[in-house]
Amino acid sequence: MINTIIFDLGAVLIDWNPHYLYRNLFEDEKQMLSFLTNIATSDWNEEQDAGRSLAEGTELLVKRFPEHEANIRAFYGRWQEMLGGAFENTVAILKQLKESGKYKIYALTNWSAETFPIALERYEFLSWFDGIVVSGTEKMRKPNPEFYELLLTRYNVKAQEALFIDDNLRNVLAAEKVGIQSIHYKSSGQLKFELEQRNIL
The missing domain is CATH 1.10.150 (DNA polymerase; domain 1)
Incomplete structure (x- = not known):
């Protein structure tokens, strides 16, 4: 589940x-x-x-x-x-997941610790996450397995109960190796379809 x-x-x-x-x-x-x-x-x-x-x-x-x-x-x-701007159709999916109340929502991002505060100021939806793990802050990044495990440990998440979404196939395969089900993101429409197929949306 x-x-x-x-x-x-x-x-x-x-x-x-x-x-x-x-x-x-x-x-x-x-x-x-x-x-x-x-x-x-x-x-x-x-x-x-x-x-x-x-x-x-x-x-x-x-x-x-x-x-x-x-x-x-x-x-x-x-x-x-x-x-650029936000991908609003994907943000709408994030909002739907958040408002359902069924899921904890986290972000795992390869991002410089020095530039990430700019994103926090610009994109209001980043405040919706229950936690964000930033590679530059942790000094490790995807696809390093320890980076995924850091999020799991920090937020007491079981790998088999998590779903990971990333546009980079390298990162998706790395997540699957540590036991996290994953979706290789290609478009908001494809993501919506796959989440529906898994009865998550």
């Missing part, structure tokens, strides 16, 4: 995308994609999500790619410009 729902935040409930910023900084789309694929990479950003300071991460990258210094510094200097 599922009594706990665990949400990822970015790309599930919150529209965060570096393209929003860098389309204003690059005239050429291919150059922008090359920069984000080869320089300010997802792997580099995830080190900040795992607890490395934004300043340290920035300086390391500037040292490696001094010719791209301005664009590297913009990543966190203008980070708020990467934030």
Whole structure:
């Protein structure tokens, strides 16, 4: 019996995308994609999500790619410009689950501890969660199994009674390895259908 729902935040409930910023900084789309694929990479950003300071991460990258210094510094200097709105249809699902009173609702997110307060101020629905575990604060991140287990332990959740929702298949598979049923999020419609199929909605 599922009594706990665990949400990822970015790309599930919150529209965060570096393209929003860098389309204003690059005239050429291919150059922008090359920069984000080869320089300010997802792997580099995830080190900040795992607890490395934004300043340290920035300086390391500037040292490696001094010719791209301005664009590297913009990543966190203008980070708020990467934030879009909420995915309202998914927020509506979250609201329905919360208001049902049947489930504890948590978030497990890979997010820098330094930028997460900006999201807390911007997205009111983050206050609906019974708890949020932020990778940058804990200095560990998905798909590390200890990160999932931290949430389970902290909030006294049994893995077999939880359902995890994430857009990243890597993170979904990691959750399943620690015994948490999971949904690989692709759209709000698909999520709604899968929750209905499980008699959760």
